[in-house]
Amino acid sequence: MNKTSKLITVFIIFLAICGNIQAQNKGFESRIDSVLKLMTLEEKVGQMNQYNGFWEVTGPAPKDGNAKMKYEHLKKGLVGSMLNVKGTAEVRKLQELVMKETRLKIPLIFGFDVIHGYKTISPIPLAESASWDLEAIEKSARIAAIEAAAVGINWTFAPMVDISRDARWGRVMEGAGEDTYLGSKIGIARVKGFQGNDLSSNNTIAACAKHFAAYGFIEAGRDYNTVDIGTYTLHNVVFPPFKAIIESGVRTVMNSFNVLNGVPATANKFLQREILKDKWKFDGFIISDWSSGAEMINHGFAANLKEVAETSANGGSDMDMESLAYVSHLKEAVENGKVDIKLVDDAVKRILRVKFELGLFDDPYKYCDEKREKELIRHPDHIAGVLDMAKKSIVLLKNDKQLLPLKKTQDKIAIIGALAEDKDHPLGSWVIGADKGTAVSVLEGFKKYNNNFKFAKGANSTFEQDEKGFAEAVALAKKSEIVVMVLGEGADQSGEARSRTTLDLPGSQQKLLEAVYAVNKNIVLVLMNGRPLAITWADKNIPCILESWHLGTESGNAIAQVLFGDYNPSGKLTMTFPRNVGQVPIYYNYFNTGRGDYQPHRYWSHYIDESNAPLYPFGYGLSYTQFEYSNLQIDASNQSAVKVQVTVKNIGKLAGEEVTQLYIRDKFASFVRPVKELKGFKKFALAPNESKVIDFVLTEAELGFYTDKGDFIVEAGEFEVMVGTDSQKLLKGGFVRK
C-alpha cells in the first residue's frame, strides 16, 4: 500500500469508529449539559455512587445491606445506580422512589451480573468460546439481554475480556480463554449481543468491559492477588480485547481489584485516564469493582475513605460500587481543592450520557413491564438458543475404540458420578437470576435417547474424600457393557474467589474413576468443569473423553445429543490443558527461550519430572469425522494483504464442522515475538468427501504488534505462516515482508 492509500484507510477506519460512537450519542450532549447545569455538587456526587440491592450479595457486605441508609440516600438523590435488584416489581419500586422523591428526578441505572444468561442459562463463557462460533455467541448474549431487560435490568457487568493463562484462577470460566485475538472477536460478539444496534430499545442493555486491567494475571492464580506484568505484555496481550470492544461501542468499563505497577487499578491514572479516556477516547463511564476503592486502604495505598475518594476520582474511576467513598467524601474533596470539579463534571456527564442513550430520561420505567417479563422469561426461542450454544461448546478430547457416538439401542449402560443427576451445578457459576434446579441433568437428557441404563452416584464432586458409594458403582460397572462417568467440578468450584492449587478431579472422583476402570475399561468420561483440568491419568487410560463444561439450562440435552451422535462435536479448546498444575501458566503463544526446544544435553529449559508439552493444546478438539489438510498456498505479492489458502477435506463417514486456524510467527523482530499467534479462523461444515478451499488475508493489523511503549509497528522480514486443525497440527509455509 502506498502512503496515500494508507492514510485513506486509516481515515476511513477513524470515521467508522467515530461514526459508531457518535451514532449512539446523537443529540444528547446539549441535554446532558443542561441537566449538569441544574445539579448541585452533592447531586453530582450522588450520580457517581452505586449501591447493592438488599437481596443478593456478590461481594463482602453487611448483613442488612445497610438498607436504612441506602433508602435515605436514594430519596436524597445520592445514588446514581443500583446493582443486584431482582425482578421488574423491585426495579420499578426503587425507580419510583427516585422519580418521586428526588429534586432532579434523574433515573437510576440498574446493573446486574448477567454473565451467561438471566433465567435461561447459557454455557459459561469459557465453554461458549470453545465453539469459535461468533454468531452463536452473539445470539446467546442477545438472549441474556432480552431476558435481563425484561426484568428491569439495563446494564450487565459483562463481557469479562481478561486474558488468563492460569487455570488455577477460578474466573477463567468467565472469559474467552488465553488468546487475545480470539478473545477480542468474542468480546465484540458479546457486546453486539447485549447492546444490539439501538441501546434505547427496551430489549438491549449496556455492556461492561471488565476488569481493567490485567486481573487475569494475578500471581499464582489466587483471586484478588497482586499483578506484576511488563508493559510489553500489557500492550500486546491484555489491552487489545479492551481496545477492540471499546471501538465496537461498549458503553462501560469496570476496573479491577489488582494493583498494577504499585497503583491499584481504581486509582490508576495510567490505565483509566491515559489509556482508556485519552488514548482510546472512551466516552462511556468507568465503574469500580465491588469496594475496590475502599480496598485501597488494605493495599496500603490510601489511608482512609477520604483518600480513597480523592485518589479514585483523580485516577479516573467514575462510579463507586459499594465503597461509600464518593458519597461520604467526594463533595468535601472538591470543596478542599483535592479534586478538580472538572473531573467530577466529566464523570457525571459520562454517566448521564449512558442513561440518555438507554432512553431512561425519556421513560425511566421502559424496562419495567411485568407483562413482558412473563412473556419473555424462558421463552421457547431462548431455550432453543441456549441448547444450540451448549452443543456447540462441547469438545471431544478423545475417542479411541470409537465408543462414541453411543448406540441408541445400546444395552447395559452404567452411568456413574454425582454430577450426572445434578440439576444445579450444570448451570455454572454466575447464575444469580436463575432458579435452583433448572438445568436438564445428564440422566434426564440421556433418557430421551436410551433408557437401558442404571445409575450409581459413586462419589460426590465436593473436595471431601468419600468412598461410601464406591462398592455400588463398581458392582454396577462390572455387569455393564459400557460406563458413562460424569465427573468434574461443581459450579461452586470455579468462578470468583474459587482459586485452586490443584487441577485434579475434586474429592474422591479420581479414585472412583480408577476403581471403575479396574473392572470395566469401556468408559466414556464426561467432564463437567469451569476450568482446564489436569486429567493426565484419564487421557492415558480412558478411551473416550468429552469436555462438557457447565453448559447451562439445557446441559443434559446437549450432552445427550453429542453422546448419541445427533450432533457431531465441533468445539475446540481456548485454554491449554496442562498435564500437571506445575506447568501453569501454560499457553501456546509463548516466547522461545535461548535454549530452544529439546536439546541433547541437560541444560535446556525443561522439567525433569514432566514434559513441557500440554496435555491438550490450544485449539484442540476432535470430531466424529476426520479432516485432511493440504495445499497450503501463500501469495505475498500484495504485501499489505497477504493471501493464504488451504484445502480442507472431510475424509470420514459423517458430516461435521471444522474450525480452521491460521497462526503466524514474525521470526526475527526488534522485540521477541511468540512462537505462534492466532491471526485468523473459520468455522464451516463439510459433508463426507466434500472439500473446501479456505482463505484468509493477512493485513498489517495481523502482522504488526505493540512495542513496550504501546506504539503499533509492522516490521520487515521473514514470517512463518501455519494453518491447521489446532495449534500443533499445522501445515507450514512463509513469506518475506519487504
Ligand code: NOJ
Ligand atoms: C465483583 C466482580 O469482580 C465483578 O466482576 C462483578 O461484576 C461485581 N462483583 C458485581 O457483582
